[in-house]
Amino acid sequence: MVPPINYYETxxxxxxxxxxxxxxxxxxxxxxxxxxxxxxGCCFRIRSPRARLISIPSRRWxxxxxxxxxxxxxxxSRELDFISHYSKRWNQFxxxxxxxxxxxxxxxxxxxxxxxxxxWEIARQLLMHDPDTRRCVITMYRPEDLAIAEVGSDLPCCNxxxxxxxxxxxxxIVYMRSxxxxxxxxxxxxxxxxxxxxxxxxxxxPLGWYQHVVGSLHIYNSDIEWAHExxxxxxxxxxxxxxxxxxxxxxxxxxxxxxxxxSGSLIPELTFDVKNYWREILLVLLYHRAKKTGDKFSxxxxxxxxKNTVYGNLISKDVPESIGDGS
Numbered sequence: 041m042v043p044p045i046n047y048y049e050t051x052x053x054x055x056x057x058x059x060x061x062x063x064x065x066x067x068x069x070x071x072x073x074x075x076x077x078x079x080x081g082c083c084f085r086i087r088s089p090r091a092r093l094i095s096i097p098s099r100r101w102x103x104x105x106x107x108x109x110x111x112x113x114x115x116x117s118r119e120l121d122f123i124s125h126y127s128k129r130w131n132q133f134x135x136x137x138x139x140x141x142x143x144x145x146x147x148x149x150x151x152x153x154x155x156x157x158x159x160w161e162i163a164r165q166l167l168m169h170d171p172d173t174r175r176c177v178i179t180m181y182r183p184e185d186l187a188i189a190e191v192g193s194d195l196p197c198c199n200x201x202x203x204x205x206x207x208x209x210x211x212x213i214v215y216m217r218s219x220x221x222x223x224x225x226x227x228x229x230x231x232x233x234x235x236x237x238x239x240x241x242x243x244x245x246p247l248g249w250y251q252h253v254v255g256s257l258h259i260y261n262s263d264i265e266w267a268h269e270x271x272x273x274x275x276x277x278x279x280x281x282x283x284x285x286x287x288x289x290x291x292x293x294x295x296x297x298x299x300x301x302x303s304g305s306l307i308p309e310l311t312f313d314v315k316n317y318w319r320e321i322l323l324v325l326l327y328h329r330a331k332k333t334g335d336k337f338s339x340x341x342x343x344x345x346x347k348n349t350v351y352g353n354l355i356s357k358d359v360p361e362s363i364g365d366g367s
Contacts (some may be wrong), residue, residue, distance in 0.1 A: 113146025
């Protein structure tokens, strides 16, 4: 018998529900002298993990950031320059201005250190050899993390990932000690469901439910007014992402991302020698580069290439009219 648990069809459904719950029933706390309201011990499932996009205008959710962070993790990077290209908020989480030490989940998942296999590879082998296993857990915390818990700028908010093959589907449970509802929540679940889908694809299994468990789900006092604005949303849901394909092209996609991010000139007609699933993701990152530089011609050209796609429909909503109408 499975105990009662909240189910949501999409990430946006779950986000709006818990946003309203924290605002209405959250407890006042002050960790590290920062005013906060929280719900503790939250647990829910998302039935459609590909329904991971957010379309609430007042949330100002960034698809380029979600995809850029995803590739940062896929590359096992710790480099601040990489991730701060997509969000300068990451600067506050680096102790030396060069590296991220805690929230570099991809480095802990895909990095090999002194081992011949990454934790990801070990987890995949375990599922292949024993699909019914209960032991397929990837832990994020290291002993040294606890040693700096009081003084470090950044500790992993995620503690572990667990993969389960149940009813012929690849399911996933994530436990987070702490989750900022306004900033981290939607991007974290975006990343984790992408990891879930990647593992399902590697195992040739259908995608099952995603379960999110949080010790402290919270909103900082400084964000409460913004949270109320978002909580009033009662509009449409965004479309789901297409099924993940062509995992063998991820290393090439990571190379293209670096080229987009670091090249001296921006070429809106840039072609990518990858399949359409990854090409559209790279075009979103190319759009982000054009938007950062204020290149109106390139923005329009890239949006035209993304016309009538899930991503194009989503990002076109935050394009200023002076760019979108060609003026």
